[in-house]
Amino acid sequence: MAVSKDKIRNFCIIAHIDHGKSTLADRLLEKTKSVALRDMTAQLLDKMDLERERGITIKAHAVKLNYLAEDGEEYVLNLIDTPGHVDFNYEVSRSLAACEGAVLIIDASQGVEAQTLANTYLALDHDLELVPVINKIDLPSADPDRVAAEVEDVIGLDCSEAPRVSAKTGVNIEQVLERIVKDVPAPEANDDLPLRALIFDSVYDSYKGVIVYVRVKEGKIKPGDTMRMMATGAEFTVVETGYMRATIPEPCKELTAGEVGYITASIKTVGDARVGDTVTTVENPASEPLPGYRKVNPMVYCGVYPADGADYENLRDALEKLQLNDAALTYEPETSGALGFGFRCGFLGLLHLEIIQERLEREYDLDLVTTIPSVVYKINLTDGSTVEIDNPTHYPDPATIASCEEPFTDAHIYAPSEYVGAIMDLCQDRRGVFKNMDYITPDRVDIHYELPLNEIIYDFFDSLKSRTRGYASFDYEISDYRRSNLVKLDVLLNGDIVDALSFIIHSEKAYSKARKIAERLKEHIPRQMFEIPIQIGIGGKIIARETVKAMRKDVLAKCYGGDITRKKKLLEKQKEGKKRMRHFGTVEVPQEAFMAVLKLDDND
Amino acid sequence: MNPIGLYIHIPFCNGKCPYCDFYSVTPKSETVENYINAVCKRIDESGRIYNTVYFGGGTPSLIGSDNIAKIMSHISRTPDCEATLECNPSDTGAVNSEFDFSVAAKSGINRISMGLQSADDCERKSLGRRGGCDDVERAIARANAAGIDNISLDLMLGIPNQTEESLKKSIEFCKNSGAKHVSAYILKIEETTPFHKIKDTLCLPDEDATCDLYLFAVKELEKAGFYQYEISNFSQKDFESRHNLKYWRCEEYLGIGASAHSFVDGKRFYYERSIDGFINGNPSVDDGFGGDEEEYIMLALRLSEGLIFENFKRRFSKDISEDLMQKAKELEKHRLARVTNKNISLTVDGFLVSNSVIARLLIES
Numbered sequence: 001m002a003v004s005k006d007k008i009r010n011f012c013i014i015a016h017i018d019h020g021k022s023t024l025a026d027r028l029l030e031k032t033k034s035v036a037l038r039d040m041t042a043q044l045l046d047k048m049d050l051e052r053e054r055g056i057t058i059k060a061h062a063v064k065l066n067y068l069a070e071d072g073e074e075y076v077l078n079l080i081d082t083p084g085h086v087d088f089n090y091e092v093s094r095s096l097a098a099c100e101g102a103v104l105i106i107d108a109s110q111g112v113e114a115q116t117l118a119n120t121y122l123a124l125d126h127d128l129e130l131v132p133v134i135n136k137i138d139l140p141s142a143d144p145d146r147v148a149a150e151v152e153d154v155i156g157l158d159c160s161e162a163p164r165v166s167a168k169t170g171v172n173i174e175q176v177l178e179r180i181v182k183d184v185p186a187p188e189a190n191d192d193l194p195l196r197a198l199i200f201d202s203v204y205d206s207y208k209g210v211i212v213y214v215r216v217k218e219g220k221i222k223p224g225d226t227m228r229m230m231a232t233g234a235e236f237t238v239v240e241t242g243y244m245r246a247t248i249p250e251p252c253k254e255l256t257a258g259e260v261g262y263i264t265a266s267i268k269t270v271g272d273a274r275v276g277d278t279v280t281t282v283e284n285p286a287s288e289p290l291p292g293y294r295k296v297n298p299m300v301y302c303g304v305y306p307a308d309g310a311d312y313e314n315l316r317d318a319l320e321k322l323q324l325n326d327a328a329l330t331y332e333p334e335t336s337g338a339l340g341f342g343f344r345c346g347f348l349g350l351l352h353l354e355i356i357q358e359r360l361e362r363e364y365d366l367d368l369v370t371t372i373p374s375v376v377y378k379i380n381l382t383d384g385s386t387v388e389i390d391n392p393t394h395y396p397d398p399a400t401i402a403s404c405e406e407p408f409t410d411a412h413i414y415a416p417s418e419y420v421g422a423i424m425d426l427c428q429d430r431r432g433v434f435k436n437m438d439y440i441t442p443d444r445v446d447i448h449y450e451l452p453l454n455e456i457i458y459d460f461f462d463s464l465k466s467r468t469r470g471y472a473s474f475d476y477e478i479s480d481y482r483r484s485n486l487v488k489l490d491v492l493l494n495g496d497i498v499d500a501l502s503f504i505i506h507s508e509k510a511y512s513k514a515r516k517i518a519e520r521l522k523e524h525i526p527r528q529m530f531e532i533p534i535q536i537g538i539g540g541k542i543i544a545r546e547t548v549k550a551m552r553k554d555v556l557a558k559c560y561g562g563d564i565t566r567k568k569k570l571l572e573k574q575k576e577g578k579k580r581m582r583h584f585g586t587v588e589v590p591q592e593a594f595m596a597v598l599k600l601d602d603n604d
Numbered sequence: 605m606n607p608i609g610l611y612i613h614i615p616f617c618n619g620k621c622p623y624c625d626f627y628s629v630t631p632k633s634e635t636v637e638n639y640i641n642a643v644c645k646r647i648d649e650s651g652r653i654y655n656t657v658y659f660g661g662g663t664p665s666l667i668g669s670d671n672i673a674k675i676m677s678h679i680s681r682t683p684d685c686e687a688t689l690e691c692n693p694s695d696t697g698a699v700n701s702e703f704d705f706s707v708a709a710k711s712g713i714n715r716i717s718m719g720l721q722s723a724d725d726c727e728r729k730s731l732g733r734r735g736g737c738d739d740v741e742r743a744i745a746r747a748n749a750a751g752i753d754n755i756s757l758d759l760m761l762g763i764p765n766q767t768e769e770s771l772k773k774s775i776e777f778c779k780n781s782g783a784k785h786v787s788a789y790i791l792k793i794e795e796t797t798p799f800h801k802i803k804d805t806l807c808l809p810d811e812d813a814t815c816d817l818y819l820f821a822v823k824e825l826e827k828a829g830f831y832q833y834e835i836s837n838f839s840q841k842d843f844e845s846r847h848n849l850k851y852w853r854c855e856e857y858l859g860i861g862a863s864a865h866s867f868v869d870g871k872r873f874y875y876e877r878s879i880d881g882f883i884n885g886n887p888s889v890d891d892g893f894g895g896d897e898e899e900y901i902m903l904a905l906r907l908s909e910g911l912i913f914e915n916f917k918r919r920f921s922k923d924i925s926e927d928l929m930q931k932a933k934e935l936e937k938h939r940l941a942r943v944t945n946k947n948i949s950l951t952v953d954g955f956l957v958s959n960s961v962i963a964r965l966l967i968e969s
Contacts, residue, residue, distance in 0.1 A: 529957045529964070530938040552815040553790070553956040562611055562851050562865045564899065565872065565891055571902055574963035586934055 003076045005258045006186040010215065011131070012080040012095050014123055015105035016113035016473060020135040024105060024167040024176070025063075025081055029246050031173050032065040032077070062201070062213055062260055064243040064250075069181045077180060078215075078260035080200065088348060090328060091201075093122055094276045097292055098200045098215035098260065101129040101184030103176065104157070108134050108142035108164070111150045112440060114414045114475035120155055131179045132159050138166040146441075154440055189258030194286040195219030195279065197255070197263075199229075202273040204324045210267035213244070214279055215260050217290060222254035226282035227265055230289040234272040235282055236265035271323060298330050298346025299407070299478060300353055300373050300457050301390040303500060304360070305342030307367035307591060312341045318364035319343060322356060329356060334391070338500040338584055339369055344391055347373075350457045369582075369594055372503045375454045378405040378481055392502040395488040398539050405481040407453040413464065415472035417445045422467040430455035431506060453478065454504070489514055491521070491597075492535040492542075493587045501597055514544035517597055524593035527551035532587050607655035607682050608868065609850045612643060612675065613861030614664040615879055618695070622732040622798040623791060627863040627877045628662040638883045639861075640671050646860045647678040654679055656847035656857075657687040657712075665691040669704040673711035681712060686846045688715040688756070694735030697743030705750035715845075716747045717756040717787075722763060722770065723777035730764040730806070737777065744781050754843060756785035761821055762814035763791050764806045771817055772824055779828040784843035786830050788821050790814060815956055822952050833908050835955045852907050854900045854919075867894045901928075902962050910942075910949025924948070931965050 015021040065077040082088075082095040096102065102123040106116060123130060132151055134144045148159035163175035197214035205211050221227065221241060228235045242251040243261045255261040267273055278289035306315045319331045330346035347353040353373060360366050377389045379396055380403045389395055411432075413423055417439070424434070427449045435448040451460075456476065464472050487510050491501035505513055514536035521534045525548045536544040581588035616631035657679055659672065672689060681687070689708060696703040696718075705716075718740060722728050725736045744755055757778050761771070778786050791808075793799050799806065809817060822832055830838035834852060837845065850857050859866040862882040865874040872894040875882055897920055904911040916924055932948045935941035940954035940961055954961050 529935070529940055529960050551957055551960070552811060552953075553818070554959040562857055562859055562867065563874070564851065564867065564894065564903070565865065565874070567902065568899060570959060571898075571963055571966065574959055575967050578963055578967055586938075 003074075005189045007073060007075045008078065008187055008189075008258050009075060009101065009180050009184045010078045010080070010099045010187060010258075010260055011101040011103060011180055011184050012082050012099045012128075013103045013105060014082060014092075014096075014119035015135075016107070016110075016115040016119075019105045019107040019110070019113070019116070020167045021105055022081070024103070024133070024135060024165070024173075025079060027167050027170055027173045028065060028077075028079060028177065029063065030170070031177060032067045062244050063246050064260065067177055067181070070178060071181075075181050077177070080215075080260065088328075088352065089118075089122065090348070091275060092119065093126070093292065094198065094200045096123055096126040096128060097290070098198050099126075099128055099184075100187055101131060101180065103131045103133055103180065105133050105135045105167075106147055106151055108136045108144045108147050109139050111147045111444065112154045112414070114412055114473035117155070117412075118475045120157075129184050130157055131176070131183050132157050132162040133176055133179075134159070134162055134164045135167050137164045137171065138169050150441055187258035189216075189256070190218050191220050191256045193218035193257070194284045195221050195225075195227075195281045196286045196290055197221065197279040198290050199273055199275055199277045199279060201275060202324065204321055205264075208240070208264040208266075210264070210273045210324060211249075212263045212265070212267070212273045212279070213260075214255070214263060216255050216257050218257050219281070219284070219286070220254050220256040221263065221279070221281060227263065227279050228282050228285065229272060229274070230278040230280055230286070231274060231293050232272055232277060234267075236267050236272075238263055238265045240264045273324075298328065298348060299453065300347045300349055300375060301344060302347075302353060302373040303334060303336060303339065303342055303371035303391070304331070304345045304357070305336065305339040305369045305371075305500075307369055309340045311366055314364065315343065315360070315366055315368075318360050318366060319345070321364075322359060326356075328352065336371075336393075336500045337496075338498045338582055338589075339371075342369075346390070350461075369500075369591060371500045372597075373457050374504060375407050375457060377407075377486065377504060379403075380405070389504070392488055392504050393499050395502075395504060398488075404484055404486040406484045406486060408479050408482050409451050409453050409456065409476040410479040411449050411451045411456070411474065411476040413447045413449070413472055413474050414440070415445060415447070415468050417443050419468040419472060420445055420447065423447055423464065423472060426460075426463055426467055427451060430460060431508075450479065451476070452482075452484070452506075454506075487538045489517075490537050491517060492533075492537060493521075493525075493584050493589065494532050495535075496584055496587075498584050498589075500594070510538060511543055518544040518546040520596045521589075521593055522546040522548055524596045525587075525589055528588060530586070605652060606856075607653045607685075609656040609658070609847050609855070609857030610647070610652075610654040610679060611658050611660060611847070611857055611859040611861075611864055611866075612664070613660055613662065613859065613864040614667055615639075615662040615862050616666050617661065617663045618666060618692075619734070623793065625794040625796050626662070629879060631666060635879060635883070636667055636671070639879060640667065640675060642883045642885070643675055643860055644678045647675070650858055650860075652680070652858060653682060654858075655682040655685050656850065657681065657685060658847040659689045659713075661690055663692045663695070664689055665696045665703055668702065669707035669711075672708050672713065676711035676713065679712075685712065686715055687713050688717055688845070688847060689713045690717045690719075691743060691747075692735075693718050693720070693739040693743045694733070696746070697735065697739030697741070699742070701743075701746075703746075705746045705752060709747075709750040709752050714752055715754040715756065716743075716752055717785075718743060718758065720757040720774065720777065721760040722766070723774040724770045727763055727766060727770060731760065740777075741781065744783075748782070753782065754785070755781065755783045756787060756839075756845065757781065757783045759786055759788040759821070761788055761790045761817045762809050764808055766809060766817060768817065768820050771821060775821065775824045775828050778825075778830070785837070785839040785845060786825055787837050788818075788825065789836050790818060818956060819952060831908075832952075835906050835958060849907075852903045854895045854903055865891075870895055898966055901966060905948070905950055905962050905965070906955075906958065908949060910947045912947045914946070928965055935961060935964070 013021050062080045067075045067077050069075055080095045082092045134147055137144055144164045151157050151159050163172050165172040196218045197216040199212055199214055201213040203211045223238050225238045227238050240251050241255045241263050242249050276293040280286040306312055323329045328348045331343040334344040335341055379387050379389055381400050382402045431452050433450040438446040440446055485507045486504050487507045488504050491498045518534050518536050528551055531550045532548040534546040535542045581590055615628045617628040720740050721731055723737050759774055793803050825838045829840055832838050833844050856867050858868050862875055862879045863877040872891040873888040875888050901911055932941050932943050936943050942949050
């Protein structure tokens with residue numbers, strides 16, 4: 001049933017992590033009777049187990065709600081749940097671009113945090129109407145008045161009418177719905193223009209092919225139309241259009257301007273429905289795509305290898321499928337002498353990397369080995385040219401290098417003021433350049449640092465959390481490339497470079513890191529038939545060395561009455577054991593040794 | 605039909621050594637009698653001629669020289685048949701022993717294998733061995749008197765409190781006793797044995813010391829005239845155990861008795877570890893085909909002569925794979941193997957890590 005366009009409200013919910021975004025979404029579903037209470041599982045929109053477990057939304061989701069407002073009118077509310085992490089800024093920005101308004105949740109005890117601000121600025125960039133909501137008022141430590149003042153002060157957002165709610169207990173949820181109806185503008189929509197629909201998400205379904213989630217900005221689309229993706233040029237015949245309901249999709253005759261819905265068109269090829277692309281029709285094509293599409297550039301790279309080489313094809317399939325829902329993920333085949341065949345994968349950040357890795361392992365049942373993450377370095381060569389390196393293996397001969405540059409970030413850390421010392425120590429240790437420090441409130445600070453990206457991609461956030469007992473929040477943006485004194489560390493086992501363990505590091509840190517790696521490898525490489533020298537070198541110069549002594553004997557059992565079977569079983573066991581090892585020339589390294597080096601962090 | 609080897613398992617012991625996980629039980633006279641009858645029956649049924657016979661256990665000597673002779677009388681043998689009897693010195697060498705070596709000798713037994721383990725009585729005691737060195741001496745003297753001078757002694761390496769000096773003493777004992785053959789095994793603490801429970805209290809030499817003891821034994825045994833021909837076996841020239849060589853050379857043998865293993869007509873099979881089952885005539889258990897290339901290589905490399913290319917080619921009508929040659933050459937660099945134009949063999953250091961070496965050679969890369 002067509003609804004008058006002025007009764008449509010398209011909005012998203014933005015918040016700092018853990019401020020209650022998904023819980024509020026659940027309550028909105030409940031209050032609008034979009035889902036029967038008995039079907040309610042906590043955080044309904046977070047469909048992936050991983051999302052529920054980690055308490056973060058990884059993918060955007062959308063749902064259409066019908067709401068009978070106090071004014072007696074029935075409204076259609078399209079809720080678009082956005083990913084909640086700095087790594088997914090682009091996905092967030094596409095979700096925001098599909099909306100006219102945003103509910104900004106602030107935790108009533110924690111107040112404004114790093115991502116509160118980052119998301120607010122992102123929403124303002126998209127001219128969204130902001131609806132502040134103060135959540136978790138049921139907490140004993142809640143102080144909504146203080147937080148309201150903080151929001152007004154820091155963000156400049158009027159909070160006098162901000163609903164004060166508890167998404168957990170359901171208190172004052174109606175107020176949120178009323179504010180959405182009153183404050184978020186109806187979409188400006190013209191059905192008569194050529195179709196322009198923004199893809200803000202796409203999901204692969206094994207029966208229907210790719211389900212493309214769109215916000216129709218102008219025009220309309222119905223089954224039978226030929227749709228065209230304006231960036232990729234791919235064309236498909238529309239099979240079905242519909243609305244997303246909380247539990248099942250609801251097919252409809254057509255999607256018109258201002259609406260949020262889905263399209264299926266037997267799209268099978270990955271990458272044909274990229275988030276941010278514009279859908280138009282071949283019959284009546286738009287001349288210009290919607291603004292803002294870009295192919296996102298990964299910031300962090302690492303090698304991803306199947307632990308069992310036989311899984312290479314499965315890994316490729318899995319990456320292909322994940323990429324369908326994740327335009328930011330890139331991968332290309334790479335070969336490592338140590339790890340065999342695998343892929344060099346690009347990620348938006350470390351969380352993104354971890355999530356992909358975990359999904360590959362869980363959803364696709366793959367056992368993986370990942371190499372040390374690397375950022376993209378610019379290496380200026382003596383011949384005047386510049387190369388970009390995201391893989392230490394491709395690091396040029398040091399003799400040909402004139403200078404190196406590494407990406408820097410503009411980073412903000414928000415924390416209670418008592419942790420300023422600890423945070424500054426950490427940033428200093430990570431080669432940070434202090435910019436300034438603002439007191440948001442008398443006891444909360446915003447510490448502004450410039451930090452090299454390669455110092456934060458790995459375990460910075462973990463260290464920050466542990467030094468501030470979890471109270472600090474952190475947000476960063478890539479700012480620029482800067483000259484830096486970088487070196488490449490190589491790990492040599494028995495004289496051969498193990499390519500998968502090479503990495504690029506600032507020269508100041510090379511020595512201590514080299515020593516730690518050597519020690520760690522020695523601990524984890526079992527004695528073998530012969531002595532194994534472990535060396536860590538820069539170019540040809542060895543800066544750390546350890547030795548794994550040779551194993552001198554293995555079991556020599558008496559052969560019992562011609563019982564060859566026993567011996568054969570032993571041999572099979574040994575062969576199995578050897579297969580699980582990674583071979584470097586004649587050296588066998590167990591997977592754990594790899595992981596131990598890759599997981600080496602500050603606390604070691 | 606070609607003559608093959610015959611292994612007869614006598615699973616009876618007067619008490620169990622705390623490190624041993626071989627199959628044996630304390631004998632009851634009726635059981636022993638039934639068991640021997642069952643053994644004889646199976647030998648008769650086999651219809652084969654044997655060129656080696658080996659009584660292993662357990663303690664074969666425990667059933668007495670008459671019973672040994674009885675079993676021997678059922679075995680069709682070639683004229684040059686090597687017939688070995690494992691003896692426990694504490695019953696065959698005891699002052700009042702009833703075991704009659706001359707009866708055994710007359711029945712065709714021409715080789716005796718005995719567990720000395722150590723010539724140091726303290727070390728013997730710590731292994732739970734009954735009797736002393738004098739029992740061993742007496743047993744050998746009786747065997748010699750009966751005309752059996754092909755004697756093999758077992759030594760054990762890496763046992764509690766063992767030192768190079770004490771090991772040297774044991775090797776000297778072997779030499780002076782006139783033994784022709786020595787088996788020297790490194791003690792392995794099996795999980796199912798009493799030793800396993802108390803292993804931390806045993807003062808066992810550590811891995812390095814044990815390896816040094818092995819290398820020392822190889823050297824000292826050679827000085828004493830016992831040449832290494834297998835990882836754990838040493839002998840004077842032409843006194844290698846012909847029966848045991850069959851195992852390593854992938855030749856055929858029939859095993860009779862509870863838990864005895866066979867390799868006949870290309871097939872491996874064995875009897876279950878059950879005396880009653882064996883007496884009741886339970887059939888043997890199929891263990892698949894044997895003697896394939898991999899098995900052949902695995903076993904050949906345990907011998908000092910190693911993997912002889914000519915023999916391999918004769919048996920399998922092809923050459924050793926290039927892959928294996930490459931890997932062997934790699935191991936040669938680390939002094940774990942030797943490669944000549946005739947064979948691949950392991951060095952003494954290679955023997956110590958033979959499980960790993962052989963596994964590496966046999967994994968296809």
